[in-house]
Amino acid sequence: MELLSGADMIARFLQDEGVEYIYGYPGGAALHIYDALFRQDKVKHILVRHEQAATHAADGYARASGKPGTVLVTSGPGATNAVTGIATAYMDSIPMVVLCGQVMSHLIGDDAFQETDIVGVTRPIVKHSFSIKHPSEIPEVLKKAYYLAASGRPGPVVVDIPKDMTAPTERYEYVYPKKVKLRSYNPVTRGHTGQIKKAVELMLKARRPVFYTGGGVVTGEASEGLTDLVKRLGFPITTTLMGIGAFPQSDDQCLGWLGMHGSYESNMAMHHADLIIAIGARFDDRVTNNTSKFCPTAKIVHVDIDPSSISKTVRADVPIVGPAGSVINEMISLLQGREIASPEALTEWWQSIDGWREERRGKLYEPSAEGEVLKPQEVIEAVCRATRGQAYVTTDVGQHQMFAAQYYKFDKPNRFVTSGGLGTMGFGFPAAMGIKQNFPDEQVVCFTGEGSFQMMMQELSTCKQFGGGVKIINLNNASLGMVRQWQDLNYKSRHAHSYMESLPDFQKLIESYGFTALKVQTKEELESALEKTFADNDELVFLDVAVDPHEHVYPMQVPLGSMRDMLLSKTERT
C-alpha cells in the first residue's frame, strides 16, 4: 500500500493515465500540485503565458490525437482565464480535463483571495465537473474525469481542487483505478439494428442521396469506415467544417464542405437531395440556413451518439442513436450483396452535380495579376502545395479560416483544427503549438490574421522556452476581414472598428523573440518566402503576407434563405 499526498496523487495519476504533456500556469492554490510535478519527470508541463492558451494548446493536441488534453490552472483569475478555451472545446465536443486550483475548503464562500466558483461559472460549458471533497477520492474522481471527457460525445471536464486537498502533510492510500463506473452514465455503444436497416433500405432506394457528415466521424475515429461506405454506394458526400478530412477531399465523390461558406455544389446537392444521410453532424445554423426552407424534398437519416442532437433543429425521419463507427460498420454489413435500386437515377444525379461543379469551375475567385497584392485564397493554395496537403493546419477565426477550409485540401481526418462552434479568435496559434509539441516531426501550419494573432501572440514566449516549430501564415489585410465583409454587405460599407490601425511591425516583434519573420508584399515574393518558411521543420517562422483587404468570402448563403440561396461573388447570386 502506497501513501501519497493529494498533490502527489495527481502527479502519479497523470503518469498512470499516460498523460505526456500538460499545459498550465501556477498560482497560490495550485502550488502543492506544481511542487509534486516538479518532483517527477514523466509528465511534462508546458508553461503558457495566459491560461486561455493552455486550454487551446491542450485542445489542439486533443483534436490532432483524439486523446484528452490536460490543463492545470490556479483558482480565481487562472480559472476564469481558461473559460473561453473550455467553451471552445465544449462547442466542438473536444475531450479535455481542466484541473483548477481552488482556495482552501474552509474559505470557500468567503470571497477569499483569488476565489471564484469555477464549477458554477463553467457549468453551462462543461460535459461535467467535480469538486474534490476529500483527498482520498482524487484518483477515482480523476479517472471519472478522463473517462467522461473521452467517452460518448466527448467534452471538457473541470475538476475543482481546494488547496487543502493537496496538502503535503496528509497522505492517503493511492491505487490507480483501472476502470470506473457511473450508474447514471452509459454512453451507447451501438445503434438500433431495426433503425439501421430502415436507413439502409432508404439508401438503396434513394434517387438523389447525399452524405452529410461531421465532427462525430472524426472524434469517433470512423473515417475509414465512412470512406468504405461512401465508396461502396458511390454517393456524393459533403462534410461540415468540423468533419473536413474524414473523407478524402481529393476524391471525386467529395463535394467539399457545406453551409454558409460551403461549396456551391455541396449546398445545391443538399437542397435537391431526396435523401440526406447525416452522420455525426448536428444541423447547426451555419449549415442549415433557414430550417423552414431546409432541403424541402429530402428524407433525413440522422446518426448521432448524442440523442439530444437528433431532431433538435431539423426533424429526422430515421433517427439512429449510436457511435458513428459501429453504425457505419453495421450499414456496411447490411449492404453486403445488395445493389442500389436505380443506378440510372444515381448517374443522373451525378450529372446534375457535375453540372453545378462545372458552373463554378475557374470562377471561385480572381487571382491577382503580376505585381499586385495577393489574394488570400492564392496564399492558402500555395501553402497547400508547399506542404503537399499533408500538414496539420490550425486556423483562427474569420475570412482566413473560411479560405483555409476552402482552399487547403485535406485527405485525412484530425488535420484541420479550427474553432468551428464557438468561433474563438486566438485559438489557432496556441492550438498549433500544442500539436507541434506533441508531434514534433509533423508540419504544423497556423493560418491566422493580424486581428486573431494579436489575441494570443504572447505564446511566442512559450514557444521560445519549450520549442514549437509552428509555421504562422499571417494573412494580413489590416482589417477584421469578416466583420468588414458583413459591414460591406449589410451596413453600406460603414467599417465600424473593423480596421486595424497601428499594427506592430510584426517582423521586429517576432525577431525580438529570436524567431524568423518574413514579409511578402507581392505575388512574386511568395514562392521563395514559402521555401524559406518550410526549410527547417523545427523552426518557428512567421510569414506576414499582405493580402487584398477588399476580398470577400464566397459562396455566402443569403440570410433566412434555403441552402441553395447563395451570393457567388460581389455581383452574382443564385
Place this chain on the structure above:
Amino acid sequence: MRHIISILMENEPGALSRVVGLFSQRNFNIETLNVAPTEDETLSRLTVTTIGDDRVIEQITKHLNKLVDVVKLVDLTEGSHIERELMLVKVKALGAARDEVKRTVDIFRAQIVDVTPSQYTVQITGDASKLDAFLEAMSPVGLLEVARTGVSGIARGDKVLSL
C-alpha cells in the same frame, strides 16, 4: 402543453444547479419545481412542471438524460398519474368573514392549522387547479401570504420510477 417530469438524480452538491441551469441555458421554461432526498439517501427526486410542444419536451427530456447526475426520469403526463401540491395560506379572518372562511375551508377539504384572533393559516393539498380555485375563493376575504410547494407526482398503477 403542460408536462410533469420526475427525475431521480444523484444526491450530490451541484446536481440541482445543473438541472435548473439547463432550463435557463436552453431557454426551457419551469413552472414549478420541487426536490427532496428519497428513501435511498444517495438519490434525490426532483419534479418539474414545464410547458412546451412535443418537440420542446423531447429536447428537455433528452438534455436532462444527458446530465451525468441524472439517473432516470419519467414524463408523468405521458400516462395516467397522480399529481399533488401542498399549499399553506394565511387569510384574514375577522367578524362575519371568519365563519365564511371556515365554511370554504371545509368545502375544499382543507385544514386550518394555525389560528390567531385575526387570521387563519390554511393547509390544502390537491392538483394545481384545485389550489388555484381555493385562492380565487379566498381572495375577496383577503389573502395575506401564500406558500406553494410546487407539483409532486407519481404514476398510477404498477409503474415505478426506481433504479
